[in-house]
Amino acid sequence: MKQSVGACTFWVLLTLVSIVAATCHYHSPAFPAPDYGKESPELEQAFRKIESTISEVASQAKFDKSSYSIEVTSSDATLWSSFHTATEKDIERPGAEQINGSSGYRIASITKVFTVLGILKQHAAGNLSLDDTIDQYVSGLKGHQSGDLPWKDITLRSLASQLSGIPRDWAQGDLVNELKDPSVFGLPPITTSHLPKCDSYGEYVPCTEDEMLETIRAKHPLFAPNYKSTYSNIAFELLGLVLSNVTGLRYEKYIQQSILDPLGMNHTSFEKPSDEVAVLPKNISWYWDVDEGVQNPTGGLYATSSDLSKFLRYVLTHFNGITPALNWLNPVSFATSVYSYYGTPWEIFRTDKLLSGSHRPVTFVTKGGGLPGYRTIIMIVPEFELGITILTGGDTDLLDSLQEIVSVSLIQAADKLVKRQIEETRTSLYKASHINSSLELAYTEEQGLAVTKWISNGTDMLSVIPIQFQVPTPGFHLQLVPTLLYRDQKHLYGEIWRIALVLDMPASENPLTKDIPVWDDSCITDLDTMMYAGKPLNEVVFLDKAQDGSYETIELSAFRVTLTREANGQLQHDFLNTQEL
Structure with missing residues (x-):
């Protein structure tokens, strides 16, 4: 049993780290695309x-x-x-x-x-x-x-x-039609009888x-x-x-x-x-x-x-x-x-x-x-x-x-x-009403939309992650990556994003060669690596879009909690129906 648990823990560590390997950055596209219908x-x-x-x-x-x-x-x-x-x-x-x-x-x-x-x-x-x-x-x-x-x-x-x-x-593209004197290019004179009699070979007859x-x-x-x-x-x-x-x-x-x-x-x-x-x-x-x-x-x-x-x-x-x-x-x-x-x-x-x-x-x-x-x-x-x-x-x-x-x-x-539209519509502090759970999102040019604070049922997730998964601190950030998918694809409701754990350590010299490591640029994408009771651990769903484009609530699927945007001052439901477990 101990061997099995140890193997499982090792697998979990490898799985999490594989989200974004070593020192590379996750290059998220600037999705969702801007709303060009608004004043810009x-x-x-x-x-x-x-x-x-x-x-x-x-x-x-x-x-x-x-x-x-x-x-x-x-x-x-x-x-x-x-x-x-x-x-x-x-x-x-x-x-x-x-x-x-x-x-x-x-x-x-x-x-x-x-x-x-x-x-x-x-x-x-x-x-x-x-x-x-x-x-x-x-x-x-x-x-x-x-x-x-x-x-x-x-x-x-x-x-x-x-x-x-x-x-x-x-x-087309034959120098025999371009050079009056082929000897300029060191080319010998040649007959063109074997060539087509159309396009550039034939006065541009089709x-x-x-x-x-x-x-x-x-x-x-x-x-x-x-x-x-x-x-x-x-x-x-x-x-x-x-x-x-x-x-x-x-x-x-x-x-x-x-x-x-x-x-x-x-x-x-x-x-x-x-x-x-x-x-x-x-x-x-x-x-x-x-x-x-x-x-x-x-x-x-x-x-x-x-x-x-x-x-x-x-x-x-x-x-x-x-x-x-x-x-x-x-x-x-x-x-x-x-x-x-x-x-x-x-x-x-x-x-x-x-x-x-x-x-x-x-x-x-x-x-x-x-x-x-x-x-x-x-x-x-x-x-x-x-x-x-x-x-x-x-x-x-x-x-x-x-x-x-x-x-x-x-x-x-x-x-x-x-940047401006994401800040207006998604960056905010989102909080639950009956438990100590909250998520703060901010936007930077380098990281895109990122998690700056995260409390889950009283647990500081940004402190737990480096301890539980052997991630250096400081030296990582949680970046949100859009999937362009919706919970309700037909009505475009429930915009689904994934959280990527990104190690942002600067490249260092190879101690043997004193060169910048070549393999630091090698990265793979794997954004679906861990689940909790059948739901993706890193799934975030933006819900309840207001007329100004902002989202009133977000759902953390694996944590079975819905958080409300604090800026609107209206705290709503915080738990999903337990039957969804």
């Missing part, structure tokens, strides 16, 4: 600052031929927009007279997101599986080929996630399905499937063929009917809009007229910033409900940088340099695009429920400046808004 001086100030800064940038002489459209949206509505019209235009073909939310751009590779959404919808409908191989849907990949791409091992999921290992392009399949059957892989991520445009052209073969519709018509029309994206299409709404950069407006043919699924869409805000609102509200096969905004593989990842087909960037006074990371789920004359990007920041669209025509350097200016100031302001 934080955002208003940020937008004024952004507007002033980008005006200075756009006034530089090198951007005289450049235009831009920028929009910021929440999951409900557009919060801010800014537009700039180039001061230098082509006299014979100036394009849109004044840039606004309905001005059209070529959005290039942002198109890939629509292609993947089409695939996800067909997966959800049961018409295909993400884990089926591509050769099951494109018969032209079967049979003899002079190359050795392993189509029978390449799934739709790997294609959509940049993990197929297949080459980037087949009809390529056909047969031309694409004939060319890629001779290609060789960069990597084995699912081994390493590498960017491929061919992957999405193949997914476009899949959608066409599965639905019986032309790819373009399917995207129009299943995505663009339902979302009211009336100014987005694969058909070239009129010059009256077009952003046409001086000297490089020729690509506006290029028909990408079979390459449409990788970069053929024309769109406006207002339409893309509609799309981002859809993504913000549906990303985890399109299909049970995946959370659409989660990373799938590592990219080159330590802080960068590929999604499906997103480019995901995670940084802890943005929020001053805190090491909490911010995740940007993005998709960028580029074609001659155009650079574009959409960005989603899930924890703040924000979407950003930046479309540029002209100088390619402009987008980098705008992206930095808009994203940094916006997220810093949104984080200030989060």
